[in-house]
Amino acid sequence: MSITVTARGVVKTFDGRPVLRGVDLDVPEGQSTVLVGPSSGGKSVLLKCLLGLMPMDSGSVQYGDTDLVSLDKTGLEHLMRDVGVLFQQNALFDSLSVWENVAFTLIHGHGMARRTARQRAADILASVGLRPDVADLSPAELSGGMQKRVALGRAIAAEPRFLVLDDPTAGLDPILTGAIVSLIRSAIERTGTTALAVTSDMSVARKSFDRLAMLHDGAILWQGPTADIDESGNAYLDQLINQRADGPIRARATA
Secondary structure: OOOOOOEEEEEEOOOOOEEEEEEEEEEEOEEEEEEEEOOOOOOOHHHHHOOOOOOOOEEEEEEEOHHHHHHOHHHHHHHOEEEEEEEOOOOOOOOOHHHHHHHHHHOOOOOOHHHHHHHHHHHHHHHHOOHHOOOEEEEEEEHHHHHHHHHHHHHHOOOOOOOEEEHHHHHHHHHHHHHHHHHHHHHHHHHOOEEEEEEEHHHHHHOOOOOOEEEEEEEOOOOOOOOEEEEEHHHHHHHHOOOOOOOOOOOOOOO
């Protein structure tokens, strides 16, 4: 079960400074799309707009036939039950056990009984490579890699129609990166969900997703099958994927 997500003409400014300049993005049903681009290019802001966490100045976001902007609070909450999110820093609840973190949406979003949700959480933990004995631990008792697995388990627990992954391999070593990417691919293939990821790791972007979109200076400069990126003919994308210092993308000065 999956859904098409489409953004058209999305504009967002902060204190008069444009961050998104009329973004058009297609996330096709049942496919995985990765969003790449230089830092400070608006990727995180775009994700928040797509999830209804940040209001747009103008534009539209469609979940299938549903216009995100037209929804009231209740409608948005209902729509978000079909969305799973893996946050960059995991965002696990320190006051809850591991299994309660995984089952959070099942209990609080779908009204599942705690006993049933606990069994479901145990199955999910096994699917992301965690032993049953971690279920009653707190997140603080887990390694960084284990916390990432728990966060992924929570994101897929309710079998979402749309899965959002915010830099899922940030801060992980190459071995853990490979393991997490493999788990993500397995989850997407098993559920058939539509997925959108943000990553700064071009190796992960190239090997792990069906489609790629490049956001730079608040606009989508290229989007299409990942298999076509080497022949894109786009100088910005060519510079990014080959990680060259010289090209149309200029490094931003930082304090």
